[in-house]
Amino acid sequence: MxxxxxxxxxxxxxxxxxxxxxxxxxxxxxxxxxxxxxxxxxxxxxxxxxxxxxxxxxxxxxxxxxxxxxxxxxxxxxxxxxxxxxxxxxxxxxxxxxxxxxxxxxxxxxxxxxxxxxxxxxxxxxxxxxxxxxxxxxxxxxxxxxxxxxxxxxxxxxxxxxxxxxxxxxxxxxxxxxxxxxxxxxxxxxxxxxxxxxxxxxxxxxxxxxxxxxxxxxxxxxxAKKSAEITHVVLDVDGVFTDGTITYTKDGEHTKGFDMRDGMGLEILRQFNVKVMIMTSENSELVARRMEKLKIENVYLGVKDKYSLLQNIIIEENISISNVAYLGDDVNDLTNICSVGWSLVPNNATDVVKANADVVLSKNSGAGAIREACQFIMTYNKRF
Incomplete structure (x- = not known):
């Protein structure tokens, strides 16, 4: 039928x-x-x-x-x-x-x-x-x-x-x-x-x-949230990896700043068998290059409906949404932040996101927030 x-x-x-x-x-x-x-x-x-x-x-x-x-x-x-x-x-x-x-x-x-x-x-x-x-x-x-x-x-x-x-x-x-x-x-x-x-x-x-x-x-x-081991971490980019600003040159090109300590935190996290994924509404070549440098294979660019894509990933990976931690900073991350096992946001995230996140980090985006989140996840996973 x-x-x-x-x-x-x-x-x-x-x-x-x-x-x-x-x-x-x-x-x-x-x-x-x-x-x-x-x-x-x-x-x-x-x-x-x-x-x-x-x-x-x-x-x-x-x-x-x-x-x-x-x-x-x-x-x-x-x-x-x-x-x-x-x-x-x-x-x-x-x-x-x-x-x-x-x-x-x-x-x-x-x-x-x-x-x-x-x-x-x-x-x-x-x-x-x-x-x-x-x-x-x-x-x-x-x-x-x-x-x-x-x-x-x-x-x-x-x-x-x-x-x-x-x-x-x-x-x-x-x-x-x-x-x-x-x-x-x-x-x-x-x-x-x-x-x-x-x-x-x-x-x-x-x-x-x-x-x-x-x-x-x-x-x-x-x-609907439940406690479970975190096996997957999904991160937004602008306002998470970066401070949310873009610098333009006189030729119209733009640059983004990334914190090296964040990259090391993600590398350590992967050593503990936590899969790292990137999901951003931007379709940026700069982002693609940075993630290639960090050896992050699962990179989703230009995503507007982040929650539906996350649902598809959960089915493909054969996991529960409770196994996912999510890092975001703005309203387009809000449904994922309200839904995953653990949601973490930088200290300078938007107010509506901070009000609904599980953890508001002490560090700002682009200034160690991801590294702090990685440490939180590793500490949390010890109970499993």
Whole structure:
């Protein structure tokens, strides 16, 4: 059974400008669900958008997987009045319904996990032609006439005794090709429900919503941390190896300063069988040369979605994210910092990163921070 994911994105957003591309915990919002879709049981994942910038981003960023594709949607299917089904059916016609199962994923649902996606897909192998995600809410509902809808106000139940209601959270919808063709709708006639956490009911329609969702995501990532031996260290470059500044010559060339003691620290760390990797958003020849000098083989340049790439590395290396230590300094490192076994940041890192790191080093970037981090990791690993 060929299973495809479909993530519709529009260039314009009414409530929050550029919402889909805005960084949520340091990552573009839409990459939260895209990353989970990549590592789910979907065979292909399509981004369908009228934003050429997003298409260029997809083509450049996800070269390490063959599952992700981006297609340009028509302006007619991206208007304020166009329904999601309009975009779905337009897309299906473009690919000639070349799938057996279709999974609609909403970019504004960053709490979606690969497990939620897989569970919805599994329902299609049972006696259902479609599935959707819901949240069990324990809110007491009323209508405008002052009438209670889901409980007796004169016999108010305790929360733990109250079944509540199942509410659609708009995160995941799965449907068979036959049901989609017959109903022209994301849902068929025999619908399964898949429960998600109550946090996923939050909608991102305002700045206050954004702040709340971002903090919940940070908490979720941090709560999943576990103690384990550090076998891999991943480092950013600018603001970690260097002090974050670039010096330009009169000819336009630029230079970066590296601390020799940091290089020695990494060399010693590797002698203790800790694998060192570099992950930076810069695509710099200077960085490539420095890492070659340090004999660091795993160097990833020009990376914007660092968390998804880290997830791929974890699978390839057959390790847990708890086996990873991460050194970063700015907001684009934030998701990794909140997620890995140990996160360490230089003393001059940005405030938001320092507030969420496990360890704030006493040394500044480019001035011994990496060497200090290496010593911390070696000391920590002694317990294993």
């Amino acid at each position: 060929k299973k495809i994911g479909f993530i519709p994105l529009r260039k314009n957003s009414k409530g929050i400008p550029n919402k889909n591309k805005r960084k949520m915990v340091g990552r573009p919002l839409f990459t939260w669900v895209l990353g989970e879709a990549i590592f789910s049981n979907l065979d292909e994942v399509f981004i369908y958008t009228d934003d050429q910038g997003i298409i260029d981003f997809i083509n450049k960023e996800y070269h390490w997987t063959n599952k992700v594709k981006a297609l340009l949607r028509s302006s007619e299917s991206a208007t304020d009045t166009a329904t999601t089904e309009t975009a779905m059916l337009e897309f299906c016609d473009k690919i000639d319904y070349n799938f057996d199962a279709f999974c609609l994923l909403q970019a504004t649902s960053p709490f979606t996990t690969r497990g939620d996606i897989n569970t919805c897909l599994e329902k299609l192998t049972e006696d259902y032609d479609s599935a959707l995600t819901v949240v069990n809410t324990h809110r007491f509902l009323w209508n405008t006439e002052g009438e209670a809808l889901n409980y007796n106000p004169k016999n108010r139940p305790r929360r733990q005794d109250f079944e509540g209601l199942l509410v659609e959270n708009g995160a995941v919808y799965a449907v068979t090709k036959q049901a989609l063709q017959a109903n022209k709708n994301r849902l068929g006639d025999k619908i399964a429900i898949v429960k998600m956490d109550e946090d996923s009911l939050l909608e991102i329609d305002s700045e206050s919503d954004w702040i709340a969702v971002e903090q919940l995501l940070i908490n979720r990532q941090q709560c």
